[in-house]
Amino acid sequence: MRREPPQKLADYGPLFFPAGMLIVFFVVPFATMIAVSFFRRDPAGFYSPDFVFDNYARFLSLFFGKVLGFSLFLAVAVAICCVVLAVPFTYLLSRAKRKTQVLWLVALLSILSLSEVIIGFAWSTLFSRTAGITNLLVMVGIMNEAVALNPSFGAVLTAMVYQALPYTVLVLYPALVRLDPTLTEAARTLGASPVKAFFTVVVPALRNTIVATLIMVFIFALGSYLLPQILGRPQHWTLSVLITDQAIYQSNMPFAAAMAVFLVLVTLGLVALTVYAGRKGEAA
Amino acid sequence: MSGLTLQNIVKQFGTFTAVRNVELTVPHGTFVCLLGPSGCGKTTLMRMVAGLDLPTSGAIRLDGKDITNVPTHKRDLGMVFQSLALFPHLTVGENIAYSLRIRGASKEEQKKRVDELLAMIHLAGYADRPVAKLSGGQRQRVAIARALAISPKLFLLDEPLSALDAKLREAMQVELRQLQQRLGITTIVVTHDQREAMTMADTVVVMNGGEIRQAAPPVEIYRRPADTFVADFIGMTNLIDFSADGTGASVLGASMPGLAIPAGLKSGILSVRPEDVHLTAPGNAPISGTVTFVRDLGGTIETFVEAAGKQVVAVSMPNARPDVAVGQTVGLQLNPDDCVVLKS
Numbered sequence: 131m132r133r134e135p136p137q138k139l140a141d142y143g144p145l146f147f148p149a150g151m152l153i154v155f156f157v158v159p160f161a162t163m164i165a166v167s168f169f170r171r172d173p174a175g176f177y178s179p180d181f182v183f184d185n186y187a188r189f190l191s192l193f194f195g196k197v198l199g200f201s202l203f204l205a206v207a208v209a210i211c212c213v214v215l216a217v218p219f220t221y222l223l224s225r226a227k228r229k230t231q232v233l234w235l236v237a238l239l240s241i242l243s244l245s246e247v248i249i250g251f252a253w254s255t256l257f258s259r260t261a262g263i264t265n266l267l268v269m270v271g272i273m274n275e276a277v278a279l280n281p282s283f284g285a286v287l288t289a290m291v292y293q294a295l296p297y298t299v300l301v302l303y304p305a306l307v308r309l310d311p312t313l314t315e316a317a318r319t320l321g322a323s324p325v326k327a328f329f330t331v332v333v334p335a336l337r338n339t340i341v342a343t344l345i346m347v348f349i350f351a352l353g354s355y356l357l358p359q360i361l362g363r364p365q366h367w368t369l370s371v372l373i374t375d376q377a378i379y380q381s382n383m384p385f386a387a388a389m390a391v392f393l394v395l396v397t398l399g400l401v402a403l404t405v406y407a408g409r410k411g412e413a414a
Numbered sequence: 415m416s417g418l419t420l421q422n423i424v425k426q427f428g429t430f431t432a433v434r435n436v437e438l439t440v441p442h443g444t445f446v447c448l449l450g451p452s453g454c455g456k457t458t459l460m461r462m463v464a465g466l467d468l469p470t471s472g473a474i475r476l477d478g479k480d481i482t483n484v485p486t487h488k489r490d491l492g493m494v495f496q497s498l499a500l501f502p503h504l505t506v507g508e509n510i511a512y513s514l515r516i517r518g519a520s521k522e523e524q525k526k527r528v529d530e531l532l533a534m535i536h537l538a539g540y541a542d543r544p545v546a547k548l549s550g551g552q553r554q555r556v557a558i559a560r561a562l563a564i565s566p567k568l569f570l571l572d573e574p575l576s577a578l579d580a581k582l583r584e585a586m587q588v589e590l591r592q593l594q595q596r597l598g599i600t601t602i603v604v605t606h607d608q609r610e611a612m613t614m615a616d617t618v619v620v621m622n623g624g625e626i627r628q629a630a631p632p633v634e635i636y637r638r639p640a641d642t643f644v645a646d647f648i649g650m651t652n653l654i655d656f657s658a659d660g661t662g663a664s665v666l667g668a669s670m671p672g673l674a675i676p677a678g679l680k681s682g683i684l685s686v687r688p689e690d691v692h693l694t695a696p697g698n699a700p701i702s703g704t705v706t707f708v709r710d711l712g713g714t715i716e717t718f719v720e721a722a723g724k725q726v727v728a729v730s731m732p733n734a735r736p737d738v739a740v741g742q743t744v745g746l747q748l749n750p751d752d753c754v755v756l757k758s
Contacts, residue, residue, distance in 0.1 A: 315466050316499035318486040319570075320513035320560070326487075330516070334503045 167387035177384050185388035194372075194389075198396065201352060201368040208290045208351035209344045215291070216298040217340065221332060223299070224306040235303070238296040246293065250360035253289040254280055257361070285361040290354055294347050301346060305339040306332075341408045345401050352397060369393055416442040416477050417600060418463065418568060423472035425458055425624075432458045434624045436472070440617075443598045445591065447611035450621035451647070456604045457572055459621070463602065464570055465489050476567060489568070492561030496573040498553055500545045500560070506532075507541030510560045517564065531559040534593070551582050558590070562597070569594070569601040575610060587613040608648050612636070620644045636687075642756050645685035652688060652726050655758070657681040665748070667722040668700035672750035683756045690752035691728035693717060693738060699745030705738050721746060 136142055170180040223234055244252075256262050257279035267273040279285055313335065317327035333340070355370035369389060377386035418440040425433040433455040440446050448456040461467040463474060465486035474482045481489055492513075500509050508515075510531055511524040519527075532538050535555035545553060554574065561569060574590070575583045591614040594601045605611055611618045612632045619629040620643075628640035639645035642653055656665045656673075658680060663673045665684060675682075696702045703721030717728045717738060726746060738744055 310497060310499060312495045312497050312499040313501065315486075316493070316495055316501075317512070317516075318466070319464055319489075319491055319493040321487050321490070321516045321564070322512075323485070323487050326516065330512075331501055335501065337503065 163387045164391055166383055167391050169384045169387075171382055171384050176381065185384045186392070188385060189388055189392060194369075197367065197369050197372055198393075200366070201370070201393075202396070202400070204286070204290070204358075204366075204368060205348045205351040207287060208294055209347040211287065211291045212294050212298040212347045213340060213344055216295060216302055216343075217333065217336075218328070220299050220302040220306050221328065224303065224309075225311070235300075238299055241292075241296045246354070246356045247360075249289055249293050250357050253285065253292070253357075254360055257282075257285050280361045281363045281366070283362065283366055286358050286366050289357045289361055290351055293354075293357070294350055297350060298343055298347055301343050302336075302339060305336055309335060338408070341404060345404055349397060349401070352393070417444070418602075419475040420459075420463070421473040421475070423459070423462060423474070424470045425455070425462060425467065426470045432624055433462070433469075436626055438619065438626065438629060440600060440602065442477075442600055444616045445594050445601045445614055446603070446617045446619060447615035448602065448604045448619050448621060449608060449611045449647075450606065452606060454621045455624040456621050460570055460572055460602060460604045463568070464491060464493050490564065490566055491568040491570060492564070492566035493570040494557045494561050494572065494574045496576060498557040498577075500553060500557055502545065504545070505541065506537070506543050506545055506548070506556055509545060509556060510541075510563055512560060513564045527563060531563060535559045550578055551586065554578060554586060558593075562599075565597075565599075567600065569599045571601070571603045573604055573606070575605075576607075583607075583610070584613075590614060612648075618648075620647060622647070637754075639685060639754060639756070642683055642685065642758070645754065645756065650688050650727065650729070652684075652686045652691065653756075654684045654686060654724060654726065655681065656684050656755075666701045666703075666724060666726075666746070670700070670748065670750065673753060673755065674750070675755055679755075679757070681758065683758045685754040685756055686726075686748055686752060688716065688727045688729035690749060691726060692747040692749075693719075693728050693730065694745040694747050696743045696745045699747045701746040701748070702743055703746060705740050705742045705744060707740060708738065717744075719744060719746060 166177065167185055168181050168183070169177045170182055170184070172178045223231055226234075259276050259278035262276065262279060264273055264276040264279065268276050309332065313331050314324070314327045317331045318324065322330060352368075353370055355368060355374050358367050358371055370393075373386045373389045373393070376382045376389065418438075420436055420438040423433055423436040424431065436459060438446075448459060450456045458467060462469050465481070465484060469482065472482070473480055476489070501512065504512065507525075507528045510528045511519075514524045514527060528541055529538070532540060535558060537552060537555055537559075540548075540552070540556075545556065548556065554577075558571075558574075561571075571590075575586050578586060587610055590603075594614075603610070603614065615632055617629055618632050618635045620627045620635060622643050628635060628644045630638075630640075635644065635648055639648060639651075645651045646653060654665060656663050656670070658664070658673075658675045663670050663675055665673075673684075692699075701721055703719040703726065705717060706720050706725070707718040709716040709718075713732070715730050715732065717730070719726045719728060728746070
């Protein structure tokens with residue numbers, strides 16, 4: 131159906147509501163944050179309007195560089211783990227019986243209803259020495275005595291993957307359901323084993339979906355600040371933890387804002403790089 | 415023995431029996447069409463030959479070897495799917511080379527074979543194009559070339575031409591048949607289009623309700639159908655009741671001598687092709703009827719005649735123009751040799 135381009139101002143009416151929401155709840159707060167990041171901190175009060183680069187300068191240190199590096203590394207690790215687990219799982223799920231599919235999707239959706247705090251404390255119990263899963267391993271006879279598995283990097287990673295996996299599956303699911311099942315059958319008649327068919331046909335055919343999912347999980351994981359505190363040591367704390375710390379406990383809004391702006395810029399840069407690399411790979 | 419043998423194949427999905435007790439032998443190098451209405455089990459039968467579905471019972475043998483439980487990827491076959499199933503992320507050349515790449519052929523070997531196959535399907539120089547940029551007929555050819563890349567023992571095609579327009583389909587039927595004869599490859603095609611089956615096949619296998627109704631060369635299927643389903647499904651036919659009393663037969667209220675009726679058969683059905691029904695003046699034939707409709711298609715003329723309460727269709731060529739009008743009484747001449755006696 132061909133439609134006339136909007137002529138009068140009133141024709142743009144339907145756009146006003148989403149545009150208004152976007153301005154009130156995104157543009158204004160974000161602009162405020164950028165402005166605050168250039169303000170001067172007032173130790174006696176809150177902050178005073180100014181235009182200084184002190185906040186950014188303070189940020190350019192080895193300590194914050196390391197934290198930023200770890201945050202990015204953790205987010206990338208979570209994204210890769212989620213996609214590596216979710217792609218085969220969702221592929222098998224999309225080929226399963228209708229009833230099985232519904233059951234799994236309901237179970238995954240119910241994980242989404244859990245708050246980050248509950249997930250964090252549930253895993254910290256599971257990883258504890260006194261009531262954790264190592265006690266089961268002792269009972270089976272694999273281990274000699276129960277040990278505490280947290281705080282550790284593995285514990286942080288596990289809980290974050292657990293939290294992000296439902297999103298990953300839900301994003302991949304429609305693309306995998308739409309994938310023509312005769313593609314894998316064709317690959318099998320041409321001599322590919324089911325596993326080979328999966329890697330030579332399903333994964334390459336879903337390339338764009340997989341890249342988009344990686345980016346989504348990466349950004350989702352970058353914002354996590356509770357799980358690293360509950361399950362990790364201080365060296366496992368992410369930039370989001372430090373931002374929270376500065377904003378709420380140190381009352382240093384300008385510095386927190388500067389870190390947040392920097393994190394957004396780095397994230398956008400990485401996403402742009404991924405998209406650019408994806409385009410280039412496609413053209414080649 | 416060489417070729418494909420299906421022994422007592424049964425396939426059940428839950429309580430539904432999709433294929434029942436199929437026995438079929440396809441000698442090496444022959445072209446077989448599985449023909450039938452949708453849901454008759456023909457595609458299921460082909461999928462079992464391909465190994466994509468496993469039979470509930472029965473055995474499949476290829477060149478004397480039992481392949482019933484051999485997985486699809488070890489059967490060395492080529493299959494063209496109804497949806498074609500070309501890999502969207504690969505170019506034309508990469509699609510065709512897929513089976514060679516999977517088997518670890520060198521880049522030079524792959525390129526040589528791809529060029530050979532592209533020349534065979536008249537698409538030389540198309541190797542680097544993405545498949546999305548091809549027309550329907552070109553995709554069809556690429557799917558065929560991809561299936562033939564390893565010179566398979568068995569070439570399977572599931573409704574391969576159904577996505578093409580009528581003209582292209584007819585041309586591809588001839589091309590496919592010529593290709594098969596040149597390569598001498600054992601080929602099975604699933605189709606619901608009887609013209610397609612008649613054009614291409616050495617043997618047409620007519621299926622209905624999961625069973626084989628008749629397996630015979632195309633002309634025999636048309637001239638000597640085994641039962642009323644086959645007679646009705648292949649081409650147009652008149653199915654006319656008859657009764658017999660041991661000495662002669664009565665058809666449409668008139669006696670018909672010379673009909674070879676098996677001993678003991680009291681009644682049955684005659685299958686008479688419309689082109690074998692000849693219209694004459696009312697007095698010249700024992701059967702007479704009233705014309706109810708005339709369909710003049712230019713190439714042929716179909717005359718609908720009601721005789722003894724039954725509708726009979728006669729087809730004549732324009733040079734034998736019957737010149738009849740609706741409401742006119744005509745005589746119907748049936749030659750006993752053209753009538754096939756079937757059980758009702």
